[in-house]
Amino acid sequence: xxxxxxxxxxxxxxxxxxLLLKLRVRDDVSAxxxxxxRSIIEPPVAIASRSVVVKEGIPLERSALLVQGMLGRCKxxxxxxxxxxxxxxxxxxxxxxxFTLKRLDQDVVxxxxxxxxxxxxxxxxxxxxxxxxxxxxxxxxxxxxxxxxRAWTVSLGRRDAPARLxxxxxxxxxxxxxxxxxxxxxxxxxxxxxxxxECLGLTAVHVNRVLRQLREQGLATFRSGRVTIEDFxxxxxxxxxxxDYLFLDKRPR
Amino acid sequence: xxxxxxxxxxxxxxxxxxLLLKLRVRDDVSAxxxxxxRSIIEPPVAIASRSVVVKEGIPLERSALLVQGMLGRCKxxxxxxxxxxxxxxxxxxxxxxxFTLKRLDQDVVxxxxxxxxxxxxxxxxxxxxxxxxxxxxxxxxxxxxxxxxRAWTVSLGRRDAPARLxxxxxxxxxxxxxxxxxxxxxxxxxxxxxxxxECLGLTAVHVNRVLRQLREQGLATFRSGRVTIEDFxxxxxxxxxxxDYLFLDKRPR
DNA sequence: TGGCAAACTTAACCTAGGGCAATCTCATTC
DNA sequence: GAATGAGATTGCCCTAGGTTAAGTTTGCCA
Numbered sequence: 001x002x003x004x005x006x007x008x009x010x011x012x013x014x015x016x017x018x019l020l021l022k023l024r025v026r027d028d029v030s031a032x033x034x035x036x037x038r039s040i041i042e043p044p045v046a047i048a049s050r051s052v053v054v055k056e057g058i059p060l061e062r063s064a065l066l067v068q069g070m071l072g073r074c075k076x077x078x079x080x081x082x083x084x085x086x087x088x089x090x091x092x093x094x095x096x097x098x099f100t101l102k103r104l105d106q107d108v109v110x111x112x113x114x115x116x117x118x119x120x121x122x123x124x125x126x127x128x129x130x131x132x133x134x135x136x137x138x139x140x141x142x143x144x145x146x147x148x149x150r151a152w153t154v155s156l157g158r159r160d161a162p163a164r165l166x167x168x169x170x171x172x173x174x175x176x177x178x179x180x181x182x183x184x185x186x187x188x189x190x191x192x193x194x195x196x197x198e199c200l201g202l203t204a205v206h207v208n209r210v211l212r213q214l215r216e217q218g219l220a221t222f223r224s225g226r227v228t229i230e231d232f233x234x235x236x237x238x239x240x241x242x243x244d245y246l247f248l249d250k251r252p253r
Numbered sequence: 254x255x256x257x258x259x260x261x262x263x264x265x266x267x268x269x270x271x272l273l274l275k276l277r278v279r280d281d282v283s284a285x286x287x288x289x290x291r292s293i294i295e296p297p298v299a300i301a302s303r304s305v306v307v308k309e310g311i312p313l314e315r316s317a318l319l320v321q322g323m324l325g326r327c328k329x330x331x332x333x334x335x336x337x338x339x340x341x342x343x344x345x346x347x348x349x350x351x352f353t354l355k356r357l358d359q360d361v362v363x364x365x366x367x368x369x370x371x372x373x374x375x376x377x378x379x380x381x382x383x384x385x386x387x388x389x390x391x392x393x394x395x396x397x398x399x400x401x402x403r404a405w406t407v408s409l410g411r412r413d414a415p416a417r418l419x420x421x422x423x424x425x426x427x428x429x430x431x432x433x434x435x436x437x438x439x440x441x442x443x444x445x446x447x448x449x450x451e452c453l454g455l456t457a458v459h460v461n462r463v464l465r466q467l468r469e470q471g472l473a474t475f476r477s478g479r480v481t482i483e484d485f486x487x488x489x490x491x492x493x494x495x496x497d498y499l500f501l502d503k504r505p506r
Numbered sequence: 507t508g509g510c511a512a513a514c515t516t517a518a519c520c521t522a523g524g525g526c527a528a529t530c531t532c533a534t535t536c
Numbered sequence: 537g538a539a540t541g542a543g544a545t546t547g548c549c550c551t552a553g554g555t556t557a558a559g560t561t562t563g564c565c566a
Binding site: 056077081082086097101102105106125132136137140146152244247 | 338381385
């Protein structure tokens with residue numbers, strides 16, 4: 001499997017590094033805590049595009065830290081429709097909530113070729129026992145996921161298709177920036193238009209129409225796996241996007 | 254304010270009791286842990302219907318345990334539209350995520366007259382420092398909220414209006430049962446049709462149409478603040494509802 | 507007990523986005 | 537370098553749900 005992957009070299013520690021980038025935007029992480037984190041994270045393993053990393057309902061003893069690529073949380077409906085409820089970027093734990101819940105309510109699927117690092121729940125339990133502040137930081141990271149879920153709920157409930165797409169493009173721009181994977185111009189987005197549709201509660205055909213709209217309005221272009229942001233201000237305005245829900249600062253404690 | 258409320262008697266400890274019911278469905282809570290929980294929860298205070306309990310963005314030092322009534326997490330849009338991203342029932346912490354995030358990304362609003370108990374973040378910090386298992390249980394309860402968010406995302410993205418409404422009615426039936434506030438027949442639901450619309454990403458007019466549909470199909474009736482479930486099986490089938498995402502069991506640890 | 511105001515209900519019309527099918531593009535493989 | 541297949545694109549038609557605008561019912565308070 002790994003032989004077919006575009007980047008066959010396992011990224012050694014970038015997973016933890018990106019996790020640390022993500023956490024340190026929100027709070028201080030001491031050298032000791034960093035050491036502890038590094039010690040509980042297993043070496044990365046390769047995951048083939050489109051494979052199911054974690055299946056809904058199965059009892060779990062570990063959680064997956066995404067090192068490279070993108071993962072989605074997917075719910076399949078009876079009629080074959082699918083909804084993606086979150087897109088994970090490197091540095092995210094895709095299923096840290098399974099540490100408390102012991103299984104998942106939805107599948108975690110690789111949206112492209114990925115590298116992930118497993119973290120045993122036993123080690124996480126030890127962290128919450130002996131490093132309460134670090135434990136609270138991990139708790140925080142699951143609460144960030146929840147905040148993202150709420151933002152998606154708002155999008156699906158109250159934004160029309162162009163605003164919804166623009167909101168997703170803005171969100172990914174910001175989340176990828178945090179882990180150093182986006183610049184002002186845009187970012188690599190290894191999804192298909194079908195995937196986007198499954199994030200946005202739309203059909204692939206309509207996503208295609210709306211992508212063209214954004215392109216023709218000079219806001220953003222999505223082509224061959226790359227999002228080019230032409231007018232971030234305009235995109236933000238269209239989406240009514242604010243970074244508040246991503247908690248990009250350290251608050252007084 | 255309290256003078257105008259329908260039930261002027263402060264329910265003394267039912268908030269903690271319902272929280273314990275909720276937690277004990279998911280895991281064991283020792284007598285000591287119960288004692289600790291009771292000790293950190295302040296006496297209930299009355300909240301008038303429609304008032305904002307917690308405003309988005311404000312730095313917070315405490316979280317609200319809902320004792321009686323219902324709360325909603327609301328996002329207001331520029332154009333006056335509003336999306337509710339979760340409905341809280343007694344025994345829920347409405348904003349426990351603010352313990353790690355230090356503020357909210359959305360307002361918490363009283364959907365009717367409520368009683369809530371505040372819990373200081375300092376006390377929660379002490380719990381995570383000295384009672385790691387109890388700390389993990391509180392973490393779990395925020396992860397339950399996230400699972401509910403994901404279920405709503407799926408509803409908004411992939412279910413049509415009747416299925417979406419049916420799904421919400423099923424969810425509340427189950428969540429209220431856990432805290433002893435629903436029976437086989439149904440439950441009190443102190444929301445307006447506008448509130449339902451704001452949960453479901455629909456207009457109030459369409460909610461009204463769909464309520465009639467469910468009534469005429471003999472599935473459920475919502476009238477004068479009460480949901481009567483006439484055919485739970487049928488409602489479940491229509492909604493493609495499963496209780497899996499509510500994690501109603503204790504898993505091996 | 508009557509007068510409001512909020513909530514609910516219904517109808518007529520309209521539109522954003524879905525459904526379906528054909529075509530196009532391009533990368534991969536033999 | 538032809539065959540293949542996944543993804544992207546476009547057009548046409550249609551429906552679920554929105555919009556607007558009346559009513560009607562209900563509960564509250566003077």
